[in-house]
Amino acid sequence: MTDEVGAQRTKVQQIADDLKAAIERGDYGPGDRLPGENALAAQYGVASLTARRALKVLSTEGLVESKKGAGARVLSFRPIRRRGIPRVASGQWGSGRSIWSADDHRAPDVDQITVDEDAAPPEHVRDVLELGPDETACVRSRRYVLEGRPVMLAASYLPQALVAGSPITQADTGPGGIYARLADLGHAPTRFREEIRVRLPTADEAARLSIPTDRSVIKLARTAFDADGRAVEINEMTLDSAAYVLDYEFDA
Amino acid sequence: MTDEVGAQRTKVQQIADDLKAAIERGDYGPGDRLPGENALAAQYGVASLTARRALKVLSTEGLVESKKGAGARVLSFRPIRRRGIPRVASGQWGSGRSIWSADDHRAPDVDQITVDEDAAPPEHVRDVLELGPDETACVRSRRYVLEGRPVMLAASYLPQALVAGSPITQADTGPGGIYARLADLGHAPTRFREEIRVRLPTADEAARLSIPTDRSVIKLARTAFDADGRAVEINEMTLDSAAYVLDYEFDA
Structure with a gap:
């Protein structure tokens, strides 16, 4: 330049x-x-x-x-604090003050949901779920809003063979959600991996989140593993980067 | 529009x-x-x-x-995978495949370092470190490069009264770095908190990272707590968002 x-x-x-x-x-x-x-x-x-x-x-x-x-x-919108790891003994650590001001007490609501019981997942999802070439996935797509503002898109992928016929293939999965239903099926998640990267939104993401095309999104992929170490769900989230502070607390 | x-x-x-x-x-x-x-x-x-x-x-x-x-x-640059939580029993979980391709094996090097033993920290740092109005901080500022490309800025803040006279106030902190020296002082970190948000770079950040002004940065603030729950260090990192995949693995 x-x-x-x-x-x-x-x-x-x-x-x-x-x-x-x-x-x-x-x-x-x-x-x-x-x-x-x-x-x-x-x-x-x-x-x-x-x-x-x-x-x-x-x-x-x-x-x-x-x-x-x-x-x-x-604008008056305060970012949402998303805790990746459930918090333990919170009062015990330091002043309890956070580096960035964010809202700990509001959770966004789902305003759109579609379930495709039998879909061909993208290649990287197929790899991580270890699906064979003929195997498919159940895909649950949601949009989350807070105070009328779309803040996150999420698409969960689960092996179709694992969840067929269960409430996971329904819009309403019942109390406890997907993880409780995976537990019912004998595949309770015991370990999680969250991968995070940042990029500009696709045309579809910008439209669904109602954000300017030059505002980055946070891509957050959460993989749930059962006790045998099998990947049983991938939740690919797309967050409005202006709407979130992510938070992870863990022992040394 | x-x-x-x-x-x-x-x-x-x-x-x-x-x-x-x-x-x-x-x-x-x-x-x-x-x-x-x-x-x-x-x-x-x-x-x-x-x-x-x-x-x-x-x-x-x-x-x-x-x-x-x-x-x-x-470009051929592969993003760096940064693991927030040290990995345990890695082979055990799923295919071991990640959602996004990134480099697990390269770590960036420090190419610039300045230490200010006795600085007035920003207000939010003062709050979290619970410093009184007259107390100061030791600030260690570094820039990290990989393959000649700046990828991260980092500024560590430690209570001046805690670290005065220790190797933490020197450019070279010795084997094990800051955390090992905090352990020598009886304040070994036992718990961490990482807070993440995304925004556009300031003029200074864009210049030091050599990134376009319209590429977002990841702000990652890592707070270290000792066994008494005291915040003993805050490391405020500024990452080129194109250069990193962040990764957190933890038990349910």
């Missing part, structure tokens, strides 16, 4: 960094309007396009909502 | 999704050149700007490197 483009990008980020710090300090609270692009342009001595791009960084990150004519308003 | 802008964005993503799928299938291997923007524009019946934006999605995600005149070449 040329020096001029580089300098302009740095300016965009500096303005964005300043605005984010001001929000973090509480100078602007939920519902407050940030300075407009003309005010910012004058304040920093930059073109209004540069100021507009700085404001766009904040809307990409989900910190503000920009509406034509109304400027950028600070 | 207007329907026209929306339709164009969707087209950008569809082309990007197709190219990513082709790379995943192996149609294009490391070093191969993707079709240029004119070829893609003709193939999809879109403007060349649309095709250019699709190629930019791939360079933002770190899948290709774009050079003027040379087009977009597929």
Whole structure:
């Protein structure tokens, strides 16, 4: 990139960094309007396009909502804290304070669910579930919303031969959900693996999550193993990166 | 957004999704050149700007490197697998296959390190370390590189009063590193908490990691607690999101 483009990008980020710090300090609270692009342009001595791009960084990150004519308003949504490992003896450790502020007490609800009892899973799922070339999977696809906002997509894959005829193939799996039903079948999960990566959303993911196409998603694949070490379920989750703080606590 | 802008964005993503799928299938291997923007524009019946934006999605995600005149070449860099929890009895679980291909065997090296024995930490660090208003922290800042590519920044904060005069205040902390030295001081870490969120990089983070300003970073804060439940270290890491797969394995 040329020096001029580089300098302009740095300016965009500096303005964005300043605005984010001001929000973090509480100078602007939920519902407050940030300075407009003309005010910012004058304040920093930059073109209004540069100021507009700085404001766009904040809307990409989900910190503000920009509406034509109304400027950028600070959003009140607090990220959801997702604990990967069930918490034990929580009060015992340190101040109990977290690095990042997030909501411990709300859980999103399922607003869309489809079950395909007999589907051909993607290759990487087939590999991890150790399915033969003719074997299929039961796929449970859900969308989760919080305060009307879609925050996560999830697709669970289970070996079709293992779960055929069980409530796992129904929309409502009953009390305790999939893991309780796997226990009923003699395959209670005893160990989990969570793999996490970050990338831009596909067209379908951006549409279903209603997020800007330049906001990253967190891909979180959770594999459940039974006591024999067999992979019995893979849950591939797609999280709006602005909506979550992930949290893992474990002994040394 | 207007329907026209929306339709164009969707087209950008569809082309990007197709190219990513082709790379995943192996149609294009490391070093191969993707079709240029004119070829893609003709193939999809879109403007060349649309095709250019699709190629930019791939360079933002770190899948290709774009050079003027040379087009977009597929990169060979494999993400690093970072295990949050030390692995036990690895062979025992399932096929041993992971959802995402990543490198288990390479670890990045430190290429920059600075130690400030007596610094005023940010407020959220002060809170979690339970430092009084006059107390300070020892801050160890490092940058990690792999194959010459910066992949992670890390800043460790430890209570100054706890570590003053110990090798923790030196660039070289000796065998076993910070945790072994905390053990020498009678504060061996016995429990860890890792908190993860994703956001766009600050100007400084993008510059130090040499990443595009529109590629997200993973913020990973690891807090170490001693046997008394006291927070003795916070390591705030900033990861190039294209360079890492995070991995957590634990019992149900």
